[in-house]
Amino acid sequence: MSxxxxxxxxxxxxxxxxxxxxxxxxxSFFEVLAVVEAVLVIDLSKYAKALPPVVLEESIPGPExxxxxxxxxxxxxxxxxxxxxxxxxxxxxxAEINPSICxxxxxxxxxxxxxxxxxxxxxxxxxxxxxxxxxxxxxxKFFTSSPGEIYTGVHLLKVEVWNRLLYRDSLxxxxxxxxxxxxxxxxxxxxxxxxxxxxxxxxxxxxVINRVDEFIGKDKHHLLTMRMNDTELIIEKGLDYRVVEYYxxxxxHLDAIRLDEEGC
Numbered sequence: 611m612s613x614x615x616x617x618x619x620x621x622x623x624x625x626x627x628x629x630x631x632x633x634x635x636x637x638s639f640f641e642v643l644a645v646v647e648a649v650l651v652i653d654l655s656k657y658a659k660a661l662p663p664v665v666l667e668e669s670i671p672g673p674e675x676x677x678x679x680x681x682x683x684x685x686x687x688x689x690x691x692x693x694x695x696x697x698x699x700x701x702x703x704x705a706e707i708n709p710s711i712c713x714x715x716x717x718x719x720x721x722x723x724x725x726x727x728x729x730x731x732x733x734x735x736x737x738x739x740x741x742x743x744x745x746x747x748x749x750x751k752f753f754t755s756s757p758g759e760i761y762t763g764v765h766l767l768k769v770e771v772w773n774r775l776l777y778r779d780s781l782x783x784x785x786x787x788x789x790x791x792x793x794x795x796x797x798x799x800x801x802x803x804x805x806x807x808x809x810x811x812x813x814x815x816x817x818v819i820n821r822v823d824e825f826i827g828k829d830k831h832h833l834l835t836m837r838m839n840d841t842e843l844i845i846e847k848g849l850d851y852r853v854v855e856y857y858x859x860x861x862x863h864l865d866a867i868r869l870d871e872e873g874c
Contacts, residue, residue: 638861639861642858643833646847647832647847648825648846649844649845649847650843650844651842652822652842653842653843654760654763654767654818654843655760655841657763657814658766658767658841659763660763660812660815661762661763661807662806662810664806665810666759668800668802668803669761669803670797670799670800672684672757672761673687673689673691674716674755675687675717675755676717676755677754677755677756677757678752678753679752679754682757682761682764684757686729688716696715697712698714698715698719700739701713701723701725701726701727702725702726702727702728703725705728709730709739712730714727717753717754720746720750720753721750722747724746727741760841762798762799763812765792766795766798766799767843768838768843769795772784772786772788772793774819775836778826780830780831781851782831784833784834784836786835786836786837788838818843822845825847829847832847832849832850833847833849833851833854834846834847834848835848
């Protein structure tokens with residue numbers, strides 16, 4: 611039976627049963643994917659401090675931007691993470707002249723500015739620029755130009771956890787919204803630094819890996835999603851992948867029936 615025939619057969623079957631959108635526990639397949647049955651949250655900052663100085667000497671600095679003290683994620687980055695190009699903010703004076711040209715391009719530009727600053731890459735529905743800070747100089751003491759010293763350790767430990775999820779004995783792959791480069795050690799240390807890291811692997815990192823293993827247990831079937839909130843590592847355990855695939859099939863066929871009835 612061809613794929614087209616199987617689709618027609620399953621669609622006819624669903625038509626002949628009571629299965630419809632209203633009879634399902636979920637309104638869409640996205641709701642199925644969003645189900646979280648358990649969560650593990652670990653603050654990696656205290657473990658990151660165990661990274662040996664010899665490795666830190668070969669670390670790659672974080673992107674220039676505006677950081678809160680002890681934070682490793684910028685409030686605003688002067689480098690666009692999508693394309694690696696420079697981006698900036700717009701002062702109130704520049705906004706009156708030409709808001710499409712950014713004049714706040716560095717940390718120094720920001721902390722020395724005494725007028726309102728707007729985001730040059732975001733506008734409201736009415737076409738006006740989105741306010742970023744009313745008086746940068748007045749709040750400059752709360753910002754730094756680079757991430758905290760735990761930046762490298764947190765990210766290397768994050769990659770260790772991801773590799774643990776990726777290569778564990780499981781019937782489904784983990785999920786992460788993080789860009790692939792953020793799951794690569796060489797984003798944070800040089801090649802020499804990576805070798806030094808492997809030679810001087812901090813035993814404190816094993817404590818995190820053990821907590822992850824305890825959270826997962828012997829489970830091979832549930833979807834696992836990993837994300838970061840600054841220094842916090844968050845792992846969410848979703849539905850059994852077999853349940854997910856079951857609903858995927860149902861929603862695909864219900865959508866096919868709806869489109870067929872609408873003449874699409």
